[in-house]
Structures are given as structure tokens and as C-alpha cells.
Amino acid sequence: MTQIQVGSFQWMKSMNKSTILNVIRLHGPISRAEIAKITRLTAPTVTNIVGELLESGLVVESNLGESTGGRKPIMLRINSSAFYIIGVYAGAKKINAVIATLDGHVVYYTETKVPAGVDVEGYVGLLKKSIHSAIEGTKNPVQSFVGIGIGMHGLVDPEKGISIFAPNLNLANIPVKTELEKEFMLPVEIENDVRAIALGESWFGQGQGIANFICVNVGTGVGAGIILDHHLYHGASYTAGEIGHTTIDIHGPKCSCGNYGCLETLTSGPAIVKRIQKAIRIGKQTVVEEYVKGDLDAITGEMVANAAAQGDTVAIEVLADTGRYLGIGIANLINTFNPSRIILSGGVSRAGDFVLQPLKETVEHRSLAVPAKSVTIVKSELGPHAIAVGAVTLVLHKLFTPQGVTEV
């Protein structure tokens, strides 16, 4: 254990400042006296630090609270609408930039298509363009923006602030942080998209107040964002959560990675499409075939979900199989991590109970009694801007979380 943390005066002050800011965010509107109780700091200390927060504009005094036998408390709250954060989903096909308040409320957003075959400079240019248009769209003064968060597809190094490799763009070493900080003169945080979602869930979604949870994202691929003991977990080289290529069936179908029976080959969007194509080929009747007028290559996962919603038994069975396989993968996560929540996001979470019900049944069978008892499985409710809002929380995290002086 080579982690070294030391305390200095400035550090103590800034830590208590972050802590109080965070308490106001979580419990506000709240009085100074109440903050003192929660943090166990003394009243004058709270008064002092709150004074600085008021001066910065981040916190404001609102109405007076109810008296419980004495002077009415002055309630404090985060001045959410005075500052804005820019959150960006940097994907391979599109870039979304949202403008959000400090409480995660999206007030404006833009969407930019990414042309095929774009190079590093071109992609960085698109990022700049979409952020500029989002900033201009809100018509807010430049000084009201406190930072930019990026949730990016692929392998990301959040410390260096670069995209190490973006497979679907086939680009490597994109210097996102330095380029954007130079352009906008604002602090920039970058993180992998699935991990950004997980952080978003912990701030504004189904992970609020939960110490240990895993956000399982099922779309084209299958990945997980992992929050443990309230901290986002990255792994040794920023690839933690690549559960799509864990084996659950040694003798299963071949995967693009070269192995057999990976979770992804059984549960991803493409896997669902493959299964219904196979069903059609062996002569089963499904409305999905009508949707595409016989062109099986045009089938999408969404179509299967729609067919199931219409009562199509073949589609329902395909989704149920998906749920059962995903259930095994998630039971493995539950046994391994003993999380208190699993949050499902991505396409499969939108397929509703056709996947979720068999998934939950499988999990009950396949996971051990104790961890099964302490876990709940829910769907994400962050909506279409989940990644961009997650990116917003990257900046919020920097702002609200005390930064330990951690050296080696």
C-alpha cells in the first residue's frame, strides 16, 4: 500500500469547503446549524466557509426555515441556475453536446453527425464545433460556464486526458483535454462513455446514495461502469468493466474477439438480431420479417422489441433468451462484486420487461443467497442524454468532491 496522503492547512480548508458544498447539494435547502451537525464541524467554521461559498456565487441564501423554538434558520442552497456545465457524448457516429445546470438539468443540446473516415484533427474539430454551437445556443455569458465533461466511446485515459483508442472511429491518441482546454479556457474532464453513465447514475439516477453498484450497458457491445465504495473504478489500464468478453458458455458461439461464448455474442443488439434471423430462416413466423419485407440484413434490435410489444411470440422468445443469458452474466457480477444495485442501460433496457423478467428469474437462480438478497436490479431512467449528463457529472465530481493530496 504505497498511497500517501498528507494534510496541510490549505488542504484542510479546501476539503471542508468541498464537504460543506456537497452537504448543501445533497441536503439543501439546509441551515448552517444543520450543516454543522452533519459534518461535525463547529458553527463558526461553517459560517466562515459558507461565507466564502456565498461570495463565490456557488451558494445562495434562500428563504427562512421553520423555527423549532428559536431563531428561524437561514436556508442555503446551491445556486444551480447561475452556473452551467457542458457535457458531451463523443461517439463514433454522432456527437451530442448538452448544457446543464449544477443539478444536472439539461437546458440545451445539440447533435452533430460524425462522417465516416474522419481523422484525429477532424474529430477534434467536430468536438469544438458542437461545443461552440451549444454555448452560443444558450446565450449565457462565457463566465457562467465552469467546465466541460466528455463521455467518449472507446479506451480513455482520464489522467492524461486523451482517447487512447476509439475502435469504431479507428483513431488513436486523440488529445481531447489539451485541445479543448486551449480552445475554451475551461477545465476539461474526459472519461469512457459507460463509466460516464455510471457516474451520472450515482449523481442523478438510480445510483444516488448507493455505495456499490454496477451499471450494465447493453447496446452494440456490452460494458459495465463500476462504482465501488462510492468511487468510480477504472482498473490498471482503464479497461475495467469489459464484461462483454467474459465467457459464460465455453461451447457457445464464436465471438469477434476470437473466443467462444462471450456474453456479448449472446446478449448484444447484434446477437438479438442474429437470433431472430436464425428463427426466420428455420421457418418461424414473426412480424419482424414483415417490417423489413424479407430483407433480413435490415433487422435491428429495436424492431425485435417493437414486435414483442405487439405480442409477437418469436420476438418475445428471442428477448427472453437474451434476458436469460444476460441474467447469467449479471449473476456472475453479483457473486463477484456483491453490489447493492445493478442498473441496466442501453438498448436492452428499453426493451422492457420482455428482457428484464427472465433476466431477474435467472439471477435469482444463479446467484448466491446472501448477495442476491442485498441486490436490486433496475432500469436506467436517465433518458437519451445519459452519457452527456454523465459527462456533466465528471465536472461536478471535480467541483464537489474533496481532492486528496495523493502522491506516490
Added chain:
Amino acid sequence: MTQIQVGSFQWMKSMNKSTILNVIRLHGPISRAEIAKITRLTAPTVTNIVGELLESGLVVESNLGESTGGRKPIMLRINSSAFYIIGVYAGAKKINAVIATLDGHVVYYTETKVPAGVDVEGYVGLLKKSIHSAIEGTKNPVQSFVGIGIGMHGLVDPEKGISIFAPNLNLANIPVKTELEKEFMLPVEIENDVRAIALGESWFGQGQGIANFICVNVGTGVGAGIILDHHLYHGASYTAGEIGHTTIDIHGPKCSCGNYGCLETLTSGPAIVKRIQKAIRIGKQTVVEEYVKGDLDAITGEMVANAAAQGDTVAIEVLADTGRYLGIGIANLINTFNPSRIILSGGVSRAGDFVLQPLKETVEHRSLAVPAKSVTIVKSELGPHAIAVGAVTLVLHKLFTPQGVTEV
């Protein structure tokens, strides 16, 4: 994120004290000036705190170091042999108590058999008895003992200090901490055995200085102790790391837990025995059969390892299969956790390269390129007292690690 940390004066002092103590432990013998450099604390602060540490007796001045152009530095080191820690392996069949110095060196140990059918009081009595006999064996004064650590089989709540459930003893709610603290007037820390090993590895074994590693213990069962970002991970209800019942082959053999294809049914000691029994029954020739003179029920995993060491091809093949299956389980861990090290402990680690070699080959095939590149797989070298030494580190961890004022 509801974690709250606040800094006060006392806390700052005690934190810097722990930090300096830890730096001396890790880098000692070391001078005050060097400590100041590493911790970025100023020289007078270091002098002050070191003064207190000297007064407590925990640290001593040793020889003078080499001059590099000025006054010779006074080297400081942990006074390892002046204090002792009691580490206990609390198993279902035996209890081991070791006496260790602050640097993890075992100076004395005892072993106590646990009779079948013992009740809670009886088991606590055995714990007390073995600790007493270990203390008396060393003939050290009582005040030289700083604490007791327990690495216990089964489900443990380290916060409450109880064994929630010990399956192999069929006992529940054993109040280990309170009972032993009352008896010995020393702080008692309790932890699950596999997690204790992991902590032991991070202090004195193959996990030293490594932020993210997983200790995979394969014996009667298969479990993992997980260290992430330098912290031991417990999970929501203290069952994290139960990888023995993760599915790697949906259509695999039935497991005691009711499912099919659990890692444990394919890689545990009993699984190895079952596989060689089957080989014998279908007529394969192996020296293992001679070991037990035809009594197949008497076969142990150790015998298979010995046979392999003698060149027995059937035993070698059985162990190779074990390695391949375990390799899949470990590849899953690597993809999921992206650790920088996997440490193998327990019986299988003693079977040597007969398991390790095919395991490594499988891992190379089954894990993704990036996480595979940043991981090393090694065998534990802690020896027979791994759990007891791990238990010792529970106390060391309390002593050396700064304790954050963490409230909800």
C-alpha cells in the same frame, strides 16, 4: 455520493503521523529529510511527528547514513521487534495462532484442532485458548502486544466484528470481537480468510505496492480477495469475491449450489479428485490409484499433484484441464477488473506449473489485449501461515493507515 470527510486539527496531525509511520515502514531505514521529500511535509513538521513516534517506541533511530556532501542523515526505522501482533486463522477444522513482529515475521505459532459439532461458546473458547497459549509461548510482556487479527472462514462482518455464518462449522453470529476484546483487552479485527490473505499479500507478499490485484484462492472452494485502488473491497454485504459460483459453462456439471458449470465444480480440489476418479473408472492408468490401493474415495488433490510431479500423464492432464478452466475464470476476472496482478493461493498454487502453464495459455487466449498486457499472474509465496499473517495485517492496517473521519 453521500460520503462525508472532514478535516480537523487532531485529524490532520494523526493523518500525517500515520503517513510518516507508513513511509518509514515502506522506505526505512530513511532519514527525516527524505521523509520530508516524499511526503512533501516540511522538515520541522517531520521532526515533530518523528519525535512523537520515537517517544511511542514504534520508531527508533538506527545508524547514520552516508553523507552526500553534508551532515550525515540519522536513519529511522520501525522498531519491529519491540511490538508483537497476534494473527489467527480461524478455520472449521483447525485454529492457528501466530505471533508476528511489525514487519510480518512469524516468531511463534500454535495449532489447535476443532472438534466436530462444536457450538458458539465452544468455538470462542478454542479461540481464547489458542491465543493464550501463543502469548504464553513467546514469554513477551503483555504490553508488547498491540492487537489481535482474525482471518475467519465463512461470512464475516468486520464492522460489527462478528462471524455472520460459518458454513463448515454450521454456526451463526459468533461475537468474536467483543468476546476477545473482553478477554485480552486488546483491539481485535476480524475479516474473512480469503480477504485476509489478500491484505497479507498487499503488505508482505506479491501484492506489495500494487494498486489493483485479485488474490484467487483455490482449495476446497474457490474464492477471491479483491484489492482495488489500494483498498480491500468487501461488497454490500461482505460476500464480494465469491467467484466459485460464477458460471463459465452453462452446460457444465451440476454444482452443490444447484446450478451448472460453476467455476468451483471445474477447478476446486474436490473437482480435481472427481476428474481423476472418472479417469480411473474409464480405465486410465495412473499412480494415484496405487497411492490409495484402489480406494478411490481416499484420493486427495495433493496426491494428484504428487503423481503429476512423478510424470504421471493422467494426473498431468487432469491438472492441465483444471488450469484451463481456472484460466477462463481468471480471464473473466481480468476482463472485468483489469487488475495489474492475479495472485494464486491455496492448494492449486502448490500444484505448480502443471496448473499454471495451461492456465496462463488460456488467459492469453481468453482475455482482451489491453488488460492482458497489463496483468501478471503469480503464485503466492506467503507459505503455510498465509491466512494468519493476513490476519496480522488487519491490525497493521489499523495502525499504519490514516483513518478518515467518514460519516454519512
Added chain:
DNA sequence: TCTAACTTAATTAAATAAATTAATTAAGTT
């Protein structure tokens, strides 16, 4: 109904704790 006594909230002033800066002593090397 009015007021004294009590409560709770927030601030102010003085004291305290621990780190920092600057200066000094100690003991070397070149």
C-alpha cells in the same frame, strides 16, 4: 395579552493547534 424565561441560529472575539517560513546549529565534503 403581555412579558420574562427559554431555545435555536448565527456571528464575533479570543484562544489553540499544527503546519510553515526563516534562521541556526551540526556535521559533513571539496
Added chain:
DNA sequence: AACTTAATTAATTTATTTAATTAAGTTAGA
């Protein structure tokens, strides 16, 4: 003799804490 490095001492600074005070209520009894 001049320069280095190590460690300590003295004075200063910073941020919290304790104690006292001000502010603004509620409650209960005359």
C-alpha cells in the same frame, strides 16, 4: 575557507475551536 546536507529552534501563519454575544424566535405564567 566555502559550500552542502541534515536537523532543530523560533517566529509566523492558517484554520479550527471555545466562549461569549447578538438575533430572533417560542412558550408559559401573571
